[in-house]
Amino acid sequence: MTGTLLKIASLRIVAVGAVAMAIGWAGMASAQEPTSIKIGWSISKTGPFAAGASVTTLPNYQVWVKDVNDAGGIMLKSIGKKLPIEVVEYDDRSNSEEMIKAVERLATQDKVDFILPPWSTGLNLAAAPVFNRLGYPHLAVTANTNRADELTKRWPNLTFWLGQPVEIVDGLVELLTKLRTDGKIGQNIAMVSVADQFGIEQSTAARDGLKKAGFNLVYDKSYPFGSQDMQPVLKDAQATNPDSFIAFSYPPDTFALTDTAKVLGFNPKVFYVGVGTAFPMYKGKFAAGAEGVMGIGGSNADLPGVKNYIQHHKAIIGREPDRWASPITYASLQVLQQAIERVGKIDRAAIIKEINEGSFETIIGPVKLKNGQYKEVWAVGQWQGNDFYAIAPFKQAGARAPIVPKPAWQ
Amino acid sequence: MTLYSDILLSGLVLGGMYALTALGLTLQYGVARIMNLSYGEFLVAASFGALFLYTGASVNPIVGLLLVVPLSFGAHWLLYQIVLTPLVRRAKHQGMLEVDSILATFGVLFVVQGVMLVLFGGQLYSYTYLSIPISVLGSTLAVNRLLALAFALIIGGALYLFLTRTRSGTALRAIAVNPTAAQLSGIDIRAASALAFAAGGAIVGAAGVLISMFLTFSAASGVGFTMKALIVVIMGGVGSMAGALVAGLMLGIAETAVSRLIDPGLTIAVTYALFLAALLWRPTGLFGRPAR
Numbered sequence: 001m002t003g004t005l006l007k008i009a010s011l012r013i014v015a016v017g018a019v020a021m022a023i024g025w026a027g028m029a030s031a032q033e034p035t036s037i038k039i040g041w042s043i044s045k046t047g048p049f050a051a052g053a054s055v056t057t058l059p060n061y062q063v064w065v066k067d068v069n070d071a072g073g074i075m076l077k078s079i080g081k082k083l084p085i086e087v088v089e090y091d092d093r094s095n096s097e098e099m100i101k102a103v104e105r106l107a108t109q110d111k112v113d114f115i116l117p118p119w120s121t122g123l124n125l126a127a128a129p130v131f132n133r134l135g136y137p138h139l140a141v142t143a144n145t146n147r148a149d150e151l152t153k154r155w156p157n158l159t160f161w162l163g164q165p166v167e168i169v170d171g172l173v174e175l176l177t178k179l180r181t182d183g184k185i186g187q188n189i190a191m192v193s194v195a196d197q198f199g200i201e202q203s204t205a206a207r208d209g210l211k212k213a214g215f216n217l218v219y220d221k222s223y224p225f226g227s228q229d230m231q232p233v234l235k236d237a238q239a240t241n242p243d244s245f246i247a248f249s250y251p252p253d254t255f256a257l258t259d260t261a262k263v264l265g266f267n268p269k270v271f272y273v274g275v276g277t278a279f280p281m282y283k284g285k286f287a288a289g290a291e292g293v294m295g296i297g298g299s300n301a302d303l304p305g306v307k308n309y310i311q312h313h314k315a316i317i318g319r320e321p322d323r324w325a326s327p328i329t330y331a332s333l334q335v336l337q338q339a340i341e342r343v344g345k346i347d348r349a350a351i352i353k354e355i356n357e358g359s360f361e362t363i364i365g366p367v368k369l370k371n372g373q374y375k376e377v378w379a380v381g382q383w384q385g386n387d388f389y390a391i392a393p394f395k396q397a398g399a400r401a402p403i404v405p406k407p408a409w410q
Numbered sequence: 411m412t413l414y415s416d417i418l419l420s421g422l423v424l425g426g427m428y429a430l431t432a433l434g435l436t437l438q439y440g441v442a443r444i445m446n447l448s449y450g451e452f453l454v455a456a457s458f459g460a461l462f463l464y465t466g467a468s469v470n471p472i473v474g475l476l477l478v479v480p481l482s483f484g485a486h487w488l489l490y491q492i493v494l495t496p497l498v499r500r501a502k503h504q505g506m507l508e509v510d511s512i513l514a515t516f517g518v519l520f521v522v523q524g525v526m527l528v529l530f531g532g533q534l535y536s537y538t539y540l541s542i543p544i545s546v547l548g549s550t551l552a553v554n555r556l557l558a559l560a561f562a563l564i565i566g567g568a569l570y571l572f573l574t575r576t577r578s579g580t581a582l583r584a585i586a587v588n589p590t591a592a593q594l595s596g597i598d599i600r601a602a603s604a605l606a607f608a609a610g611g612a613i614v615g616a617a618g619v620l621i622s623m624f625l626t627f628s629a630a631s632g633v634g635f636t637m638k639a640l641i642v643v644i645m646g647g648v649g650s651m652a653g654a655l656v657a658g659l660m661l662g663i664a665e666t667a668v669s670r671l672i673d674p675g676l677t678i679a680v681t682y683a684l685f686l687a688a689l690l691w692r693p694t695g696l697f698g699r700p701a702r
Contacts, residue, residue, distance in 0.1 A: 046523075050532025051628045195675050223674040226634060228625060229424045231552075232669035235416070252626035255536050259624065263543045263552045276534075285536050 037074055037346070039065070040088035040112035042102035044119055047094025051251065053119035055279060056142060059317045060329040061116055064337075066316060074337055077344030088112055096126040103127055107134040113346050114336065121145055121198075128158050137339075137352045139332045142325055144168070146201065152372030157352045159369055161328050163377035165201045168296060171379025172272065173209035175392040175402065176244060180215075184404045185269045190219035190242035192233055192257075194250055194274075202248040202274075218242050223253070230256045234264055244270035251276030254295070255285060262289060262409045269405035270294060278381055278388050280320040290383040292406035297324025298381020298390030300398035305363035323381060323388040328374070331362035365398075412548055417667050419549040425662020426559025427621060431635055432642035432654040433566055434613030440649020441586045441606035443504065444494055444511040448519040449614060449639060450632030455522060456482055456618025457627050461535055471539055471619050472557075479615045486611025490604045493518065498600065504589075519632070526629035536626040554623040561620055565613055566655040573651065582606055586649045641681065645688045647698030657696055660684065 041061060044053040065085050068074060073082035088110045092099035099118050106112045115136045117124055124143035131138035132155040141161040145151070148160045179185045189210060193199035199222060210217060218240040223233055230253065237245060245268045247257050254276035261271065276282060277295020286293075299306055306327055313321045313330075321327065338361075339354040340346075359368045367374060378390035382402055389400040431453065438446045459478045463469040469477075493514055501507035540554040573579035581602055584592040593599050621627075642661065646653025664684055665677040688696060 045532060046527060047630060050527070050630055051534045054532040055534075192674075221674050223669075224678040227674070227677060228427070229420070229666070231420050231424075232417075232666050233674045235420075236670060251534050252536075255534075255626045256624075259538065259541050260552070263541060264550055265543065279534075281534070281536065285538055 033079065034083060034346075036086040037076075037083045037114070037340075038086045038088060038110065038112040039114045039116060040090070040106035040110055041116035042090045042092045042099045042106065042118055044094040044123075045091040049094035049120055049123070052142070055322050056325045057117075057119040057329060059313065059321065060326055060333065063313055063316050064330060064333040067312075068337060075341045075344075076346075077341070079345075092118060092123070096123055099123050099127060100130050103130050103134070107136065114340075114348075116333075117141065117143075125151075128155055131155075132157055135348050137336065137348065137355055139336060139355075141329045141332050144198075148373055149371060156356065156372070159332075159355060159372045159374070161332055161374040161377070162325055163373075163375070163379065165198075166205050167377065168379045169202055169205040169209055171392040172246065173206065173213055175380055175394060176210070176215065176270065177213045178394060179270065179402070179404055186243040187214070187216040188218045188240065188242045189215050189244045189246060190237040190240055190268075191217060191221075191246050191248075192219070192237065193222045193248040194225055194253060195222040196225050198250070198275075199248045206246065206248070225250070227253065228256075230260045231264070234260050234266055238264060238266040242268055244268055244272070246270070246272040247274055248296075249274035249276070251279065255282070258282075258286060258289070258293065262286075265409070267406060267409055271406050272380070275324075277383075278322045278324040280322065283383065283386070283388075288410035291410065292382065292384075292403045294380055294382045294391070294402070294406075295388070296380070297322070298378040298388055298392075299323045299327050300364070300378075300390055301387040302389075303363075303365060303398065305365065309363045324378075327364050328377070331364045331367060332374075334362045335360045335367055413670065415547055416549045417670050418663060419546055419551060421663030421666035422659055423551055423555045423559050423662070424666055425659035426562040427555065427658075428638060428642050428661050429566060429655045429658025430558055430562035430617045430620065431614075432639040432646070432658055433562065433569065433651065434610040434617065435636075435639045436610075436643045436646065436649055436651065436654045437569070437613065438607050438610035439643060441582050442490070442603040442610070443507055443586075443589070444490070444515065444603075444607055445508050446607075446610075447512060447515040447636060448522055448632075449515075450635035450637075451519050451522040451526070452482065452486070452611065452614050452632075453618040453621070453635045454627055454629065454632045455526060456615040457622035457625075458526060458530060458535070458629075459615075460619040460622045461537055464537055464539065471623055475616055475619050478619050479612050482615025482618075483608045483612040486614075487604055487608035489518065489611075490607040494607070495600065495604075498603070523629060523632060530629055532629060534626050534628045537622070539623045541624065552624065554620075557623075558617075558620040561616060562655065562658070565616065566651050569609075570651045578602070578605075641685050643695075645685055645695055647692075647695030650695065650697035653695055653697030657688075 043058050044050050065087055069084045073084040075082050088106060090102035092102055103115060106115050117138060117140050118127055119142050121143045124140040138158045140158060143160060144162045144165055146164050146166050148164050152158050193203035219237045249257055254273045257273050272294040274296050278297040283290050309327060310320055335355060339351045342354055343350045356369055356372055359366060380392035381388045382391045384403060391400050391402045435449050438444050456478050460471045460474045463474040464471055497510040497514055542553050543550050544553050573583055581597045584597060585599055585602055589599055642654055642658045646657035661681055664680050668676050668680045
């Protein structure tokens with residue numbers, strides 16, 4: 001009797017032990033031998049932000065993931081092998097609450113290793129405290145804010161890549177000042193801007209900068225977001241006969257302003273329009289008419305890295321990337337990959353430190369962040385031939401000489 | 411003087427676009443009694459149609475109208491027969507049909523938008539056609555926008571004549587005024603309503619094609635068109651062709667005048683101020699019938 005009992009008891013112990021060992025072994029295996037690196041993102045696939053996110057952000061995520069996986073994955077020294085990327089994607093419907101829910105879910109439910117940022121200044125600023133609390137590196141590429149210094153100090157995991165609005169405007173003002181010194185343009189400038197945060201920040205900075213530089217603002221008006229007719233604004237601007245026309249506009253307005261200026265035969269020596277000028281569809285729509293048009297952004301399209309990237313992006317996505325934030329988005333992902341590989345394991349704190357302190361080789365050249373910010377950003381680009389070349393800050397290496405006066409509309 | 415004539419002409423051209431987008435909705439809402447929230451989505455769908463005919467098959471948008479308009483007519487006729495007829499059948503009174511149709515077309519909005527997102531993605535689209543200057547009485551205007559105004563006037567005028575001078579038009583107006591009495595006098599309400607709804611669809615198709623020649627659009631931009639059309643329709647008087655035309659043109663002229671004479675930042679404010687004033691002064695719209 002006792003023998004049997006003992007037998008049963010010991011069998012049980014063995015069984016329990018075996019189960020425990022099996023669980024433990026499986027647990028250890030999953031802790032030590034991950035089969036992939038999980039990367040998640042919440043992006044605007046629908047709603048008003050979809051237009052921007054589907055040009056600048058999402059295609060670059062897709063190209064990068066494909067590139068990394070085609071090369072075998074990301075090398076983790078700690079386990080001595082390359083791991084492919086596994087993607088978890090959510091649509092935030094251009095809504096900051098949805099985006100925050102999705103980011104939380106990525107971290108707590110999906111337990112992803114890294115989270116890539118949403119599109120736009122607004123969503124990235126809304127996401128910043130959440131990324132910080134969850135301890136994930138936050139590569140806020142499409143955010144453009146004058147509070148960058150303060151924010152990166154408060155949240156060390158946060159990095160900015162697109163310069164500050166003030167720097168973008170400074171680049172433009174410096175360029176105009178130089179053109180005036182060279183005798184290419186005169187004093188008179190007409191300025192219009194879209195009446196929302198972007199337009200107000202940029203035009204306020206430009207108004208101060210231009211006045212300080214001694215320019216004469218002959219026309220200075222804002223128009224409501226979503227305006228469907230630019231003719232009234234442009235007719236009045238044209239009537240002031242300015243040497244330069246600058247517009248801090250959004251893509252639909254950028255196209256409408258260009259189109260209307262063409263119809264009206266308004267051809268100032270400098271014609272600068274805002275977001276959207278750097279889109280390949282700008283060239284697609286206006287063809288030879290784009291020649292000499294200046295706009296926000298620009299890239300050093302002569303760099304072999306950028307050249308290859310544009311071809312590669314077109315081959316995979318079916319269309320070219322924009323010439324402002326797209327190359328930088330891709331470069332930021334290269335930085336992330338290199339930082340992970342240098343640390344060699346999924347240690348997010350160490351990776352954040354490496355992103356902030358390391359030097360990286362990317363398609364846009366060497367990248368070294370200062371105070372959590374990429375500083376070698378282009379402020380002004382110009383369509384010259386088939387590409388949108390960076391022309392300011394003109395002292396920065398790689399800047400092309402501007403074509404001024406702008407040739408006649410074609 | 412040239413400034414004022416310039417304002418008037420530019421305003422008429424902008425207003426022509428507003429009227430064009432509103433004519434179809436006033437037909438659908440005023441006669442077929444369907445408050446179609448997916449209106450703007452169908453407009454954008456027609457814009458995509460024009461874009462792809464032009465860039466893909468080199469069919470110019472004016473010729474494209476010949477294809478897109480009948481297609482849009484057919485699609486709306488089917489939509490009415492399949493989705494909206496059950497609502498019409500079970501509606502006990504006008505209010506119920508309006509609420510039900512708002513909910514149903516709200517759903518249709520997401521279906522159409524979702525299909526466009528899958529097909530075209532979220533990015534912006536724009537092409538250039540007839541973006542050439544033409545001088546009218548000393549004002550420079552774009553040919554493509556002038557064309558939209560011309561179509562608005564032609565469509566609006568033709569519909570007005572059809573509704574007031576023909577037998578079928580009179581039947582449609584009878585339905586708009588009193589559906590029950592119309593039925594009692596032998597009018598086939600369902601067939602006539604389906605026709606009115608589909609005709610509204612044909613107009614929105616034409617509007618989408620014409621507007622795509624000068625406005626940038628994306629799969630998500632339909633709601634903006636619905637909103638503007640709704641303002642024009644309510645301001646002009648639900649179901650009134652002349653009202654939609656006049657209200658649209660008025661908004662265009664007011665926006666242009668404020669932009670040129672005061673400040674471009676106030677264009678949206680003046681739209682809503684006019685809208686409010688019209689509703690306070692004439693709650694049923696400029697050309698609306700007194701409430702029953």
